Amino acid sequence: MSSKASLSQEKEIILAYVIEVLVINVSNAALTLLLGFLLGVLPGTAVCLATVAVFRLFAGGAHASSPWRCAVVTILVFPALALLAATLSPLKQPYVDFLAVVAILTGLVLIALRAPVDTPSAPVISPVRRKRLKYLSIVVLFIVAAIIFCLRNSAWAYAPQMRLCLILSVLWVSLILSGAGQRLMALIDSINLNLPTRREV
Amino acid sequence: MKKILLVFTVTVLMFLAHVTAASACLISIYQPEVPNSLRR
Numbered sequence: 001m002s003s004k005a006s007l008s009q010e011k012e013i014i015l016a017y018v019i020e021v022l023v024i025n026v027s028n029a030a031l032t033l034l035l036g037f038l039l040g041v042l043p044g045t046a047v048c049l050a051t052v053a054v055f056r057l058f059a060g061g062a063h064a065s066s067p068w069r070c071a072v073v074t075i076l077v078f079p080a081l082a083l084l085a086a087t088l089s090p091l092k093q094p095y096v097d098f099l100a101v102v103a104i105l106t107g108l109v110l111i112a113l114r115a116p117v118d119t120p121s122a123p124v125i126s127p128v129r130r131k132r133l134k135y136l137s138i139v140v141l142f143i144v145a146a147i148i149f150c151l152r153n154s155a156w157a158y159a160p161q162m163r164l165c166l167i168l169s170v171l172w173v174s175l176i177l178s179g180a181g182q183r184l185m186a187l188i189d190s191i192n193l194n195l196p197t198r199r200e201v
Numbered sequence: 202m203k204k205i206l207l208v209f210t211v212t213v214l215m216f217l218a219h220v221t222a223a224s225a226c227l228i229s230i231y232q233p234e235v236p237n238s239l240r241r
Binding site for chain 1: 211215217240
């Protein structure tokens with residue numbers, strides 16, 4: 001493509017980067033939604049995925065060292081959050097309100113203290129950009145908090161489940177922003193996936 | 202026509218590269234190495 005479009009080497013590198021990003025994210029999102037569909041929690045999975053994606057754009061978070069580990073975590077986490085939301089949806093309103101307050105306060109504190117959490121492969125260098133990303137993360141949190149509040153008074157049958165999806169997504173974002181989340185990813189990175197091979201006789 | 206389509210695709214991809222590089226990271230928890238020219 002680059003030779004046909006006669007691109008410079010620099011643009012060629014950028015093109016390779018963006019294609020890698022698109023392939024990883026689109027395939028992970030598609031497989032996550034597929035698992036959500038198979039488990040019967042597609043709308044919840046989509047809500048969790050979209051919420052965390054918007055947060056991660058601005059707040060960043062812990063990262064895995066390989067695309068395969070990343071794919072496994074991404075594909076498992078979002079349907080699991082949606083399943084948990086579906087399981088918890090019969091909970092009475094005061095308990096859900098308490099969970100919402102805990103999630104929003106935890107999210108606010110962690111965003112204020114740590115966002116944006118960058119990686120060595122994509123560092124946030126400019127202090128102005130760092131400040132802007134933190135500000136936008138807080139704006140996103142307030143929008144999500146407003147949606148959680150609006151869903152509280154909604155008559156929509158799926159409102160309690162979607163509300164819990166948003167609450168659990170905010171808690172997941174808080175975890176991946178925290179030191180504990182980074183240690184969890186380091187633990188996942190340290191899992192040796194090389195299965196022992198049979199010794200030849 | 203092919204040439205126009207190619208230029209259009211490259212332009213869209215370049216735009217996406219700048220958008221993705223401007224944000225902290227994406228949906229996935231794996232972050233490929235951002236090219237030096239996109240680091241800010």
